[in-house]
Amino acid sequence: MRLNAQPLCFLLLPRPDHRPPLHRPALPLHAFALATLIGLSSLSGNAQAAIAMLAPAREAAASEPLQITLLYSGDEAKKTLTLSPPPTLRLLLTSNDLAPQPIELTREPGTPATLRLRPGEFRKVRFSAPWPDSARGVVRLDPVGFDASPALVTINRGANQIQIANAERAESQATSAGQVAAASASVRPDGEPLTPSGDELTTNRDTMARISYFEPMYVGVGSNGDTTARFQFSFKYRVLMPDDLRSKRFLDNLYFAYTQTSIWDLSANSKPFRDTSYQPQVFYDVADTGWRSTWFSRMGVAAGIGHESNGKSGTDSRSINIAFVRPTWEFGDLSANHLSLSPKFYYYLEKSDNRDIADYRGYVDLLVKYGSPNGWQLAATLRKGMKSWYGSVDAQLTYPLAKLLGSAWGGYAWVGYFNGYGEDILDYNQRQHTVVRIGYSIAR
Known part of the structure; x- marks a missing residue:
């Protein structure tokens, strides 16, 4: 893209992470625009013009067009400038369910x-195009032909999509806490956030996706007599992507999940796997119920049925089927260090291969987390068996590698700790004394 035959440089800055409406700092439009200006284009003589692309709204109504705004500025010029905005802009739209598809936006009629800009004068030029019928959920917009960061936009196809989009625009333009609160309340009287809680292939809880991380994914190695490795991978799949991403209906929040955990004996000859647990589940899950309280920031709930077995036969066979309910409460500022409590209550539907497993595992797994999305986090799962002092502590400490080794790195440094009964289902009734492992985590 060129302006008066000179190259331009653009930058699209993402909107700030979502926070409860009353705590989002207001930013006037002109200040936000100036913050996103990064390119200077030589026009004539020593005159300079600046141009920027403004970040689109985080949430858009499907019935309204996709709209991108360029901001032209004569702030750096010493005299009146003459500019020629392009007739079209091109974007590449990508989502988890669709192949990338180009979109051509047309300059506003x-x-x-x-354009003629006097020194210090600003002018906005809008470009628009209809949203593709097949696009839904969260989509990524990548500019084509000029340098700009991608943007994520949530497409709302629900019945109140226009109202939500209008409230989103009003909130982004608000200059006071009262205006922000009024914009949010116009969508939901209970103050439910405009952007739903996370469901994506990341531990960040800001976007929706059909396939997403479920339990933590990691690999670690440690020794306590024998040297063992422990690794786990876990995904969930959203069966139906709803038009309204805030829907609480059963089918709109139905998931299938699969988790596999293995203990690898690196000290033994041929280095066999000591045991592997296979855990498919079907469940209903809402990360944010919308319930509000003065003593917690957010509450989620999950409920369903699950199976766990080790795939072995004879005396080494282990298998259970459970029904479970798991509420989750989060306390404090969700964008900073905060506490999360998530007890998983379950009932054994079948446990014939290990009838006394409740003596060692009990009927509740209590997950306690403390940390921040962009910093360290400690997560511990506590179990208390129904007999004697049987139980276990399974803890994991993680820290982003990007903060240790540089921004090019993904994932987390991982330290795992286990003490108690049943690190794997084969040895559910065997005591494992303290073992510490060090490794790498993809998701936490």
């Missing part, structure tokens, strides 16, 4: 082909 009535916009002059030539």
